[in-house]
């Protein structure tokens with residue numbers, strides 16, 4: 001095996017929105033390869049579709065933070081970031097509020113929020129920044145709406161969420177402080193909802209507290225997980241970038257936005273990527289994967305967007321086709337026990353944003369060359385920092 005000092009630094013080049021060509025070539029031939037992460041840790045990169053599924057679903061790939069040697073004690077609050085039974089228990093409770101029917105019922109509310117943001121963007125005149133006008137605020141408004149957090153409190157936790165999500169630029173201490181402030185706030189919300197339940201996720205989870213046996217502390221952890229999972233959706237920007245790069249696909253979508261927005265959204269999620277990084281997991285046992293032996297304690301990072309380009313799963317995997325009939329589901333929402341709880345809500349936001357923008361602004365176009373779009377590098381979930389558009 002290659003010794004650590006000979007390993008290459010990952011990412012091989014600064015991330016600017018496209019999948020690394022060299023890694024794309026390796027998806028089917030060298031699915032498992034060893035690199036050095038930006039923090040200096042050696043890590044296995046996993047690229048092929050089936051191998052990514054194994055990493056995301058096999059319990060030997062643990063979510064313990066690297067360096068931890070044992071799972072949290074039995075008295076630690078159970079949460080979605082755990083493995084095995086404690087995770088499954090919280091997940092069961094969480095899922096009761098994320099039913100397909102409930103998510104579908106949010107459609108008119110999400111459409112209203114998209115309309116309000118697009119109205120304000122148009123009123124502000126062109127060129128406008130699509131990120132600060134729509135892509136950044138929408139998921140925050142939606143996730144607060146479904147959780148039942150008063151809109152008047154948004155300004156209070158913008159900073160906390162920024163602190164949590166941006167560990168790289170703010171440091172771990174601030175992330176810990178921000179998490180505590182957010183937990184205290186959500187604890188107060190639970191007390192308020194218990195006194196006056198409403199039609200929202202917090203109230204549903206509280207209503208089932210007796211049968212679910214989740215403590216208040218665990219419900220707060222669950223709400224933090226949903227907030228943090230739901231506040232950033234960057235695929236509307238990466239999707240528009242891909243559409244502007246493929247004018248024939250954009251023309252098709254413009255001609256029939258209502259009909260094609262759903263399949264275009266799936267293809268955008270399969271084809272585009274918002275970051276070079278993904279969650280790093282730690283081996284809880286030895287395993288053979290892609291012809292390599294991965295040992296207990298090793299770090300592993302599956303990159304779902306390379307799995308999404310596996311020619312053994314998708315014909316012409318590197319072709320962007322908004323009418324693609326999906327065979328296997330893409331891996332952008334993960335796979336297995338931690339599959340994204342908010343997938344339907346996330347997809348809905350991208351779909352309604354694209355359809356609304358293209359319907360209301362038929363001449364929508366980038367206001368700067370696409371290769372000059374600035375990318376954020378301060379967090380795992382990077383995305384386009386600002387996207388000036390005109391119409």
Ligand code: HEM
Pocket residue numbers: 056080081091143225226227229230231232233234235279331332333334335337338339340341342343345346347
């Ligand atoms: C396009 C938008 C979204 C994408 C691409 C996305 C992606 C993902 C991925 C890849 C995972 C699995 C992570 C892992 O295996 O560690 C995940 C988990 C999760 N997502 Fe999303 N997500 C999106 C939107 C949302 C929304 C809108 C919500 C909430 C309203 C949400 C809540 C969650 C939660 C709570 C989990 C953890 C599930 C668990 O651990 O059991 N996500 N998401």
